[in-house]
Amino acid sequence: MLNIVIIIFLILGFSVLWFYLIFTTYNKYRIRHLIKDTPTSKIRSAAIGLVELNGKVIADKYLETPFSKQNCVYYEYLKQVFYRTDKSAGWRTLAHEKKHIDYYIYDDTGKIKVKADEVKYVVSPKIAKLVLAPRFSVKQIFEILKNPIITPEQQGSIENKEIKDIEIKNGKVNEFGYYYPGDLRIIERFLEPDNQVYVIGTLGNEDNSDQHIIKKGKYEKTCFVSDSSEEQILKKYNLEFILLLIVTIIITSLPLIYILKLIISG
Amino acid sequence: MLLIVELFVFLLIVLVLFIFYIIFIYNSLVRLKNNITKAWSNIEVLLKQRYDELPKLIDTVKGYTIHEKSVLTDLIKIRSDYKGAKDIHDIAEINDKTDDLIKKSFLVFEKYPDLKADGNFLKLQKRISEIENMISDRREYYNDVVTIYNTRIEQIPYNLIANSLKYKPKDLFVANDSEKKNIRI
Numbered sequence: 001m002l003n004i005v006i007i008i009f010l011i012l013g014f015s016v017l018w019f020y021l022i023f024t025t026y027n028k029y030r031i032r033h034l035i036k037d038t039p040t041s042k043i044r045s046a047a048i049g050l051v052e053l054n055g056k057v058i059a060d061k062y063l064e065t066p067f068s069k070q071n072c073v074y075y076e077y078l079k080q081v082f083y084r085t086d087k088s089a090g091w092r093t094l095a096h097e098k099k100h101i102d103y104y105i106y107d108d109t110g111k112i113k114v115k116a117d118e119v120k121y122v123v124s125p126k127i128a129k130l131v132l133a134p135r136f137s138v139k140q141i142f143e144i145l146k147n148p149i150i151t152p153e154q155q156g157s158i159e160n161k162e163i164k165d166i167e168i169k170n171g172k173v174n175e176f177g178y179y180y181p182g183d184l185r186i187i188e189r190f191l192e193p194d195n196q197v198y199v200i201g202t203l204g205n206e207d208n209s210d211q212h213i214i215k216k217g218k219y220e221k222t223c224f225v226s227d228s229s230e231e232q233i234l235k236k237y238n239l240e241f242i243l244l245l246i247v248t249i250i251i252t253s254l255p256l257i258y259i260l261k262l263i264i265s266g
Numbered sequence: 267m268l269l270i271v272e273l274f275v276f277l278l279i280v281l282v283l284f285i286f287y288i289i290f291i292y293n294s295l296v297r298l299k300n301n302i303t304k305a306w307s308n309i310e311v312l313l314k315q316r317y318d319e320l321p322k323l324i325d326t327v328k329g330y331t332i333h334e335k336s337v338l339t340d341l342i343k344i345r346s347d348y349k350g351a352k353d354i355h356d357i358a359e360i361n362d363k364t365d366d367l368i369k370k371s372f373l374v375f376e377k378y379p380d381l382k383a384d385g386n387f388l389k390l391q392k393r394i395s396e397i398e399n400m401i402s403d404r405r406e407y408y409n410d411v412v413t414i415y416n417t418r419i420e421q422i423p424y425n426l427i428a429n430s431l432k433y434k435p436k437d438l439f440v441a442n443d444s445e446k447k448n449i450r451i
Contacts, residue, residue: 022282022286026286026290029290030290030293033290033294034297037294037297037298037301037414037418038301039407039410039411039414041403041407042403044396044399044400044403045399045400045403045404045407047304047305047308047404049304109399109403249279252279253275253276253279256275256278256279257271257272257275260271260274260275261271264271
């Protein structure tokens, strides 16, 4: 009786996981093909529906990145502190902030608005800095832990401390290195004016207006902006798909074998 | 017995993956085919808009004394030619002729300072040029979509599903080679 209950729970639990994994893997493959099968349009002649564009970023006004003080239309800021215990070591996030404003994409034929809050951003880190721990007093570290957003005073103190660049290779922050507990890592991703971007999304009319805008479609939800090229994005999706497929096969097969063995053994 | 269980699980997974792959191929082919229909509709809209602008241009120009009357006659004729086009190659050929004719007409009209200063004429000239540029962009886009589709339906394993669905290669938006030689007006 107990065995049956366990089997039913296992089947139910893993079914949800299988469906989720299969759907995610299928979606990755689908988006990869969607990118591959959609030719790039010129902005002036882009038609209503799914479009792929290549252009540069421009806006009427800009945001400022919290750390590097660059003008941008979108930024993602991550501040992490290095920790080490008897069992593990790694980076713990102290602050994570994402911001964007309305902006346009332009090419040599025209410009088009992007609905910034409906777009997913696939942007590589541009700034990765390491603020060495010994430069902070214990009191300062406690202050930072209490309030994860860097205050102007702390910003001043960071500027006077020893700051090292962390290598960014192929759009990824180098994770290797020997860090001390309390070391701070600051990573910024942003889209600055005239940044070359790749866009895929649905071209439609802005709410209550005739103006065209790139947004998430009613049926086709794929909508993202990236500073990588189409080839790089395809490579990324390919890799993610293969990894997900392997994980899906393993996670599907092992519990299934276990459940069937339980059923057979009675 | 245990080996049979593992083999069963393996076959089950292969079957599920296979079913998903077939669904994906089918959906992918349907999407590509619909992309062509959509891309063509987007060209047709612009072609229609351009041929609708031509009578307005002719009316504006008629108010002035133009010595090269044949230009106006050609503009009227090309519009009716478009309406009688049979297939995509015909439309492409007439489109190429129209491009050349419009360029030639604007060069002729430029010689008349009064016409050049006419606000209506300038507006029409700008509008027609904009539509021409958009047609050229969308033509390129259409040919890209058709090339992707034609390549895909010939690739393995897409060709197996494409054949069973009776999907045939589509024509690019280009004039026939023999017709191209006669495009210049």
